[in-house]
Amino acid sequence: MSTGTSTDTPEGADGPGEERPIVIVGASLGGAKAAEALREAGYRGGIVLIGDEHERPYERPPLSKGYLLGKTPREKIYVHPPQWYGEQNVTLRLGTAVASVDPAAHTVTLADNGRIAYAKLLLTTGSVPRRLPVPGADQEGVLYLRRVGDSDRIKAAVERPGARIAVIGAGWIGLETAAAARTAGAEVTVLEAAELPLLRVLGREVAQVFADLHREHGVDLRFGAKVEELVGEGGRVTGVRLADGTTVAADAVVVGIGIAPDTALARTAGLDVEDGVRTDEHLCTSDPDVFAAGDVANAFHPLFDRHIRVEHWANALNQPQTAARAMLGQDAVYDRVPYFFTDQYDLGMEYTGYVEPGGYDRVVFRGDPATREFIAFWLADGRVLAGMNVNVWDVTDPIRELVRSGRAVDPDALADPAVPLSEL
Numbered sequence: 001m002s003t004g005t006s007t008d009t010p011e012g013a014d015g016p017g018e019e020r021p022i023v024i025v026g027a028s029l030g031g032a033k034a035a036e037a038l039r040e041a042g043y044r045g046g047i048v049l050i051g052d053e054h055e056r057p058y059e060r061p062p063l064s065k066g067y068l069l070g071k072t073p074r075e076k077i078y079v080h081p082p083q084w085y086g087e088q089n090v091t092l093r094l095g096t097a098v099a100s101v102d103p104a105a106h107t108v109t110l111a112d113n114g115r116i117a118y119a120k121l122l123l124t125t126g127s128v129p130r131r132l133p134v135p136g137a138d139q140e141g142v143l144y145l146r147r148v149g150d151s152d153r154i155k156a157a158v159e160r161p162g163a164r165i166a167v168i169g170a171g172w173i174g175l176e177t178a179a180a181a182r183t184a185g186a187e188v189t190v191l192e193a194a195e196l197p198l199l200r201v202l203g204r205e206v207a208q209v210f211a212d213l214h215r216e217h218g219v220d221l222r223f224g225a226k227v228e229e230l231v232g233e234g235g236r237v238t239g240v241r242l243a244d245g246t247t248v249a250a251d252a253v254v255v256g257i258g259i260a261p262d263t264a265l266a267r268t269a270g271l272d273v274e275d276g277v278r279t280d281e282h283l284c285t286s287d288p289d290v291f292a293a294g295d296v297a298n299a300f301h302p303l304f305d306r307h308i309r310v311e312h313w314a315n316a317l318n319q320p321q322t323a324a325r326a327m328l329g330q331d332a333v334y335d336r337v338p339y340f341f342t343d344q345y346d347l348g349m350e351y352t353g354y355v356e357p358g359g360y361d362r363v364v365f366r367g368d369p370a371t372r373e374f375i376a377f378w379l380a381d382g383r384v385l386a387g388m389n390v391n392v393w394d395v396t397d398p399i400r401e402l403v404r405s406g407r408a409v410d411p412d413a414l415a416d417p418a419v420p421l422s423e424l
């Protein structure tokens with residue numbers, strides 16, 4: 001297969017004996033893992049992995065943790081070493097944006113008008129940060145965190161001596177960045193619209209643990225904050241003006257107010273889109289030759305009997321294996337229990353399960369949350385929906401099993417550290 005593109009005959013099309021490749025749009029963790037899974041499943045045809053970033057596929061979790069803290073070297077963030085793509089005969093097209101998809105013609109059109117034909121297409125286009133919709137938000141010093149270059153810019157800002165950092169949003173980005181900035185010695189104010197950090201995901205009981213953690217580390221946490229304007233001088237941000245009339249002075253503002261799945265291509269291609277690209281349990285979209293995985297996929301999940309979209313690393317790591325096998329015509333279903341993790345200061349945690357905002361009726365703690373060494377369980381009708389282990393390790397297997405089984409458990413036994421989780 002040639003690697004050039006043409007505006008008249010699409011690459012990979014029509015030539016005698018030339019099979020159309022599998023094309024993956026999104027040279028991300030998800031995209032790279034899909035290419036790997038295709039080879040592992042024995043597929044020997046062409047694979048074209050296209051990404052608009054200039055870096056080869058890398059993982060994002062270190063960008064708000066080890067890499068931002070200067071502990072994880074840059075070469076450790078990549079999914080594969082550079083030579084892997086050549087060795088696996090994966091054509092990697094970086095700095096290349098796909099402008100549109102034509103499902104009828106089975107082609108993708110690049111921003112430079114080149115076209116590539118596909119046999120099957122996988123969308124791993126991920127998500128994009130929501131922009132702050134207030135005056136002054138386009139000034140210098142207003143920073144978002146999605147790409148490695150963003151992490152470099154935030155690192156430079158938080159390491160400046162005497163830096164004052166305002167963080168808007170106390171979600172995962174906001175809290176992890178706040179922790180890294182405090183660790184670097186910056187003064188940090190976090191401005192969150194809700195009453196507690198991570199409230200939608202964790203609920204009041206456990207969200208409080210994160211509020212206490214950050215306050216103890218000297219973060220000025222302000223809840224119910226309504227940001228009205230980012231003020232500045234000479235095009236550079238100098239602070240955040242709130243609806244209560246106060247202004248928080250800042251040398252840099254980090255915005256982490258959530259993401260939106262990047263469905264632009266899917267929409268224009270006429271695929272079913274509803275909070276992401278809708279797929280079935282095989283990660284197949286409304287077009288039988290187009291698949292989606294990772295942040296962008298709103299996939300039917302057999303365990304929960306509904307569509308869910310998961311914005312976390314493990315999902316982008318594992319869904320591509322199912323998508324790859326399904327693209328090869330194998331019977332593969334994605335039914336893993338969602339999982340994610342965070343590290344903030346000396347708190348490390350893993351979360352296993354899935355709870356709709358407000359979708360639980362009870363939280364049971366095994367251990368005292370004040371010690372920051374505990375497991376929290378979210379229950380509905382006596383069944384465990386999710387468990388989160390904080391500074392307690394090697395328990396995700398039994399927690400996953402409790403969630404998957406859907407069996408009712410005795411809350412007293414659940415709270416009792418003497419009862420092994422595997423015996424519940």
Ligand SMILES: Cc1cc2nc3c(=O)[nH]c(=O)nc-3n(C[C@H](O)[C@H](O)[C@H](O)COP(=O)(O)OP(=O)(O)OC[C@H]3O[C@@H](n4cnc5c(N)ncnc54)[C@H](O)[C@@H]3O)c2cc1C
Pocket residue numbers: 025026027028029030031050051052053059060061062063064096097098099124125126127145146147173262265293294295296310311312313314316339340341342343
């Ligand atoms: C700073 C940070 C820290 C995180 N930490 C954690 C963590 O600790 N734990 C956890 O579970 N999760 C974490 N996450 C979430 C996790 O990184 C994401 O869920 C994961 O990156 C999703 O991967 P993906 O492959 O679906 O897409 P993405 O990583 O979003 O990548 C999509 C890629 O597709 C490209 N693209 C989009 N459209 C086009 C197009 N038209 N043409 C070409 N290329 C295109 C994008 O530029 C991007 O490179 C973190 C995320 C961030 C940003």
Ligand SMILES: NC(=O)c1ccc[n+]([C@@H]2O[C@H](COP(=O)([O-])OP(=O)(O)OC[C@H]3O[C@@H](n4cnc5c(N)ncnc54)[C@H](O)[C@@H]3O)[C@@H](O)[C@H]2O)c1
Pocket residue numbers: 064168169170171172173174176191192193194197198199225226227255256257258259311312313340341342343
């Ligand atoms: N450890 C992890 O799993 C991890 C770490 C970093 C990022 N991520 C992923 O990255 C993505 C982005 O993270 P995020 O933190 O931006 O999103 P998020 O959805 O986790 O949190 C956004 C927060 O911003 C608040 N908010 C929204 N609008 C606001 C406003 N105008 N003013 C003040 N607060 C406002 C929300 O109430 C919420 O608390 C998510 O998909 C997340 O899962 C995950």
